[in-house]
Amino acid sequence: xxxxxxxxxxxxxxxxxxxxxxxxxxxxxxxxxxxxxxxxxxxxxxxxxxxxxxxxxxxxxxxxxxxxxxxxxxxxxxxxxxxxxxxxxxxxxxxxxxxxxxxxxxxxxxxxxxxxxxxxxxxxxxxxxxxxxxxxxxxxxxxxxxxxxxxxxxxxxxxxxxxxxxxxxxxxxxxxxxxxxxxxxxxxxxxxxxxxxxxxxxxxxxxxxxxxxxxxxxxxxxxxxxxxxxxxxxxxxxxxxxxxxxxxxxxxxxxxxxxxxxxxxxxxxxxxxxxxxxxxxxxxxxxxxxxxxxxxxxxxxxxxxxxxxxxxxxxxxxxxxxxxxxxxxxxxxxxxxxxxxxxxxxxxx
Amino acid sequence: xxxxxxxxxxxxxxxxxxxxxxxxxxxxxxxxxxxxxxxxxxxxxxxxxxxxxxxxxxxxxxxxxxxxxxxxxxxxxxxxxxxxxxxxxxxxxxxxxxxxxxxxxxxxxxxxxxxxxxxxxxxxxxxxxxxxxxxxxxxxxxxxxxxxxxxxxxxxxxxxxxxxxxxxxxxxxxxxxxxxxxxxxxxxxxxxxxxxxxxxxxxxxxxxxxxxxxxxxxxxxxxxxxxxxxx
Numbered sequence: 273x274x275x276x277x278x279x280x281x282x283x284x285x286x287x288x289x290x291x292x293x294x295x296x297x298x299x300x301x302x303x304x305x306x307x308x309x310x311x312x313x314x315x316x317x318x319x320x321x322x323x324x325x326x327x328x329x330x331x332x333x334x335x336x337x338x339x340x341x342x343x344x345x346x347x348x349x350x351x352x353x354x355x356x357x358x359x360x361x362x363x364x365x366x367x368x369x370x371x372x373x374x375x376x377x378x379x380x381x382x383x384x385x386x387x388x389x390x391x392x393x394x395x396x397x398x399x400x401x402x403x404x405x406x407x408x409x410x411x412x413x414x415x416x417x418x419x420x421x422x423x424x425x426x427x428x429x430x431x432x433x434x435x436x437x438x439x440x441x442x443x444x445x446x447x448x449x450x451x452x453x454x455x456x457x458x459x460x461x462x463x464x465x466x467x468x469x470x471x472x473x474x475x476x477x478x479x480x481x482x483x484x485x486x487x488x489x490x491x492x493x494x495x496x497x498x499x500x501x502x503x504x505x506x507x508x509x510x511x512x513x514x515x516x517x518x519x520x521x522x523x524x525x526x527x528x529x530x531x532x533x534x535x536x537x538x539x540x541x542x543x544x545x546x547x548x549x550x551x552x553x554x555x556x557x558x559x560x561x562x563x564x565x566x567x568x569x570x571x572x573x574x575x576x577x578x579x580x581x582x583x584x585x586x587x588x589x590x591x592x593x594x595x596x597x598x599x600x601x602x603x604x605x606x607x608x609x610x611x612x613x614x615x616x617x618x619x620x621x
Numbered sequence: 622x623x624x625x626x627x628x629x630x631x632x633x634x635x636x637x638x639x640x641x642x643x644x645x646x647x648x649x650x651x652x653x654x655x656x657x658x659x660x661x662x663x664x665x666x667x668x669x670x671x672x673x674x675x676x677x678x679x680x681x682x683x684x685x686x687x688x689x690x691x692x693x694x695x696x697x698x699x700x701x702x703x704x705x706x707x708x709x710x711x712x713x714x715x716x717x718x719x720x721x722x723x724x725x726x727x728x729x730x731x732x733x734x735x736x737x738x739x740x741x742x743x744x745x746x747x748x749x750x751x752x753x754x755x756x757x758x759x760x761x762x763x764x765x766x767x768x769x770x771x772x773x774x775x776x777x778x779x780x781x782x783x784x785x786x787x788x789x790x791x792x793x794x795x796x797x798x799x800x801x802x803x804x805x806x807x808x809x810x811x812x813x814x815x816x817x818x819x820x821x822x823x824x825x826x827x828x829x830x831x832x833x834x835x836x837x838x839x840x841x842x843x844x845x846x847x848x849x850x851x852x
Contacts, residue, residue: 330852397702399699
């Protein structure tokens, strides 16, 4: 795994750069239109969360080792990894529920261990299980959460109403939490995390166990919330991270093995085809638009296109050559390939 | 509103009323020369002594879910990520439990109020006994809270609290085991200190004992929860 960890440093730098262009969703830095601040102060104004060299042991077991991350305002960072990779440990540390063995967490420039009270005031946290009290009603619970998060008492009512509106809980105010469905509990869990309008939102597998409709709702909610907060989001579902996050960090065995920004879907040059047998890779490689072709099985092939060629060229050429095209699919996404290269291949070796 | 308070008050009142009646019947059946103690003292020792045992049983039951239930259900993460100090959390939980236990401590005095016009009683004695009972209840609540911080399961949590309280109840007997001069054990037992309150004597040392051990167990609870964050 040691050699696999090396790509981390360079892409992480690239992510810094892409963040400067992130005005598409309306976000403007605090210094917009003024002289840009310089040096360390400028960095802390911009960087919402900075995690440096975070490690955590449980006895002899090392749950996290040397994790470094940064998050900007208005950005969604996906923590991706197989179960047991250290995602929850990392988020529990970021939420102040666990003290790191070594390393530093700063939220808005405030050290989470040394200045826990002001630092925690800036974050909202949804653990794996929504931290709800079944015996309370939704309104009572959210009111309690708002007061716990130090929302001034005259603004509690407004904050609760706003959190309910954003999470689609307007009609559930009088309902006892014990009678809410799983999807509604999850929404309530998110509502308690945003009731005090935090600048950092930490969500631990928020779509776990939801049905597809609910997953879509939660995703669009997270996207909407990301307009004015930074979101750190853990998941083991690749497509979810790809759909939601601006940046991804892949955790494996407690280490960040990959960290990069997710750019908009760029055209893939790698395709998979299934042809009516008997065919071989040579006849595919002979096509004008194909750079390389590899056999994957009796009738399946992996095809790399020339630069500038598209799927339509490949399909046309194959039909014209009479290769008996049965199936044409894009190779799995970059993220998926990276994930399995780092984790699947690493395990198999 | 939790039904727990009503169950506790109801059950406590039934038991107290029974003992109240027994004590009165017994006392009124005695001839003047057989009466070694005044009615006030008889009632104080019987009613408040019993109420202390009730509080000892009730406090860990009230506190058992306060921390262990939150740790088990994961709702402690909500408190852990909120901008509040652990000391504030513990103080809040402790005050909440004390508010539930206090009516139980007032029950014996409420029962005795029935006799107000009928017999010449000593209100000062009952005030001292009520204070002693309440201070003892504070200690039981603090021990209950500590037990609750020990386990994420309410069952073991309440057993741990009962274990500690039982130890503090019987430790005074070490003296009667024949070891003379071990007054430390006698001093450690809560019942020895409560006894003076029930006799009507509010001694600074006894007040200090209850407050000191209450703070001690709250500090242990704080330590325990702080250690959980360290893993």
